[in-house]
Amino acid sequence: MRVSVIGAGLGGLCLAQGLRGAGIGVDVYERDAAITARFQGYRLVLNPTGFEALHGCLPERWHPLLDAIVDDTTVERLILDPRLNKIGELGPPRSGLVVDRHVLRHLLLTGLDVHTGAGLTGYDVLSDGANGEAPKVQAHFAQGESATADLLVGADGVNSAVRTVLTPQTIPTDTGVRFVIGRTPLTEQFQGLSRAWGAKIAGDGVSLLLGAMHFRIPPKQAAAELAPEVTLPDTGDYVRWAMILPPNGSLGEQTPQEAVLSRIEGWHPDLRALIEQADPDNSTLLSIRVVEPRDRWAPGPVTLLGDAIHATSPTGGNGANTALRDADVLRRSLIQADGGGRGLLDAVGDYERQMLEYGAEAVRQSLEALPAYVGKPKQAA
Template sequence: MKVAVIGAGLGGLCLAQGLREAGIDVEVFERDPGVHARFQGYRIGLADIGRDALLACLPARLHPLLDAVTGTLSGRRVFFDTQLRQLRELPPMTATAVDRHVLRHVLLDGVDVHFGKEFTGYRGTRAEFADGTHVDADLIVGADGIASAVRAQLAPDIRPTDTGVRCVIGRTTLTREYEMLVPGFGSGVSDGKVQLMLGLMRFRRPPREAGRELGVDLPDTPDYVRWVLLPAPEAPGKAVEGWHPRVRALVEATDPAHSAWLSISVVRPERRWSPGRVTLLGDAIHATSPSGGNGANAALHDARLLRDLLVQRDVPEAVEEYETQMLAYGAEAVDHSVAMLDQFLPGRAGRRS
């Protein structure tokens, strides 16, 4: 059996690792010219479902490395006013912190990825690329993200919906001065119009050093504070003018290469297409708002589920069962993330269902 995975994001690479471990022939085709092509490195909180999927798909030799380059998020979620006086707190939570860019490098290890291959369409089970090449497979998996070209052909009526919400995301290298801004799982600072959401990415070991021991080339990413300003102000520096000096310093010291403006769109799988030998995974079919903290978790779970089914059943049966389960929990994940978006927008909690 041969599987062609379109897209080398977290979901596609996790699937490729899992299939490779199971002895199934798999190749990944990625549009970007290389792994460093664009802004990729934000922090992700993994719940047990995402972490377990990673462990189930990655070979055992990479498990210690995964542990070394993740961190623990735990404790209260504290909300401050602009002068860092505590307003309220939410109950403790725990999760595993990963940096998307670092995790992608771990997931790339040993996988056959062809960069610079933009998928343009399929005929039967032949996937075609913009450079005029093609690949024949028994199954094509569209793991090509929110603007999926595979989805556009397979299920053209399922399209992204713009929530209308914009945010700015940034990252600032962690120093002792900034540590107190995030006393637990995560924190928020708000003036009632804009909310600054803060979270830590603290690696158990520096990724480059930990990777070197296993011969895996990982980026030299420092510990950092991930911040998100929601909704996006015209100028992030101006939005926090008059706020506590430590908060202003954090926003002003941001690393521009790892900051970006994001438009928040979602893809909700409304209905099913005829199952066959082309399917979808991750954001390509259930793109959540980052506020849900569940998009990567769902994409990794998809990868594990599809891998397990492909090991047990023939392709049509595996795809049918995979899509039945995935479409149900995928739609729930999107709904949850949209509901959470309201919670994070100052002054909008509870206004939408």
């Protein structure tokens, strides 16, 4: 069996690792010219399902390294005013495992054949062979190349090109929520902000969300000690900050840092210093769009995984976890098909039935969590 995975995000890479480990041929095609081409280095909170899925897809010899690059976290989830006084609670304390997306992605890339600069533009399902063989699928890429496989997996994120062909009626919905996200090295000066990790700092029409990424062992060192064939980036501890802007907010001519600073005049000096000292190459404006899975498409050698079919609001903290779960569920089904225990289309159908159900639920939960984070509209003067 040969599988083409479109998109080298967390979901696609996790699936590719799982298939590689099972001896199934897999190629990954990524539109970006390089893996580090854009800001993607925020921290993620993994739940037990996502973490288990990662364990399932990665070779056992890397499990100690995976365990070393995550850190336990428990946060209080307070609502604070701009001077850091408690004014409420967002909900009960939350615990989980935090991991840096960029570091995890490097682990997931190890040993894979990833074709970069390969943006999928479309695909054709090749009709059944004369002797009734299962149909194959040919993917087409922007540079004019094509690739044929038994299964094409669209793991190409919220704007999925695969989805637009497979299920054109499934389109992203813009929630209108915009946020600026960035990161700042976690120096001694910011240790005093620890009460605000996981908190919402509620300002005038905006809210600032902070979270700490602390590595128990620097990831590069952890790889050198625990799995020398893996090269991880030299990433240090940092604070991830995100400012949710008023509805449909934009930055105008401002840089992300300037935009945040202009909205936090008079805030606690450590909060201002946090933004002032941010890494300028690691901040950006993002919009929250969701994809709600609708009806299932006709069975065939093409399927979808992750944000491509169930993009959640980041405030749900479940998008990556669900993408990793997809990878593990699909991996298990494909291993059965590869071993001759069932047909490929039957295996893919089984994955799709499960994924569409829990994927829709993940989107619903994330949308339910969104209003708690969105700032109240600014009072008219």
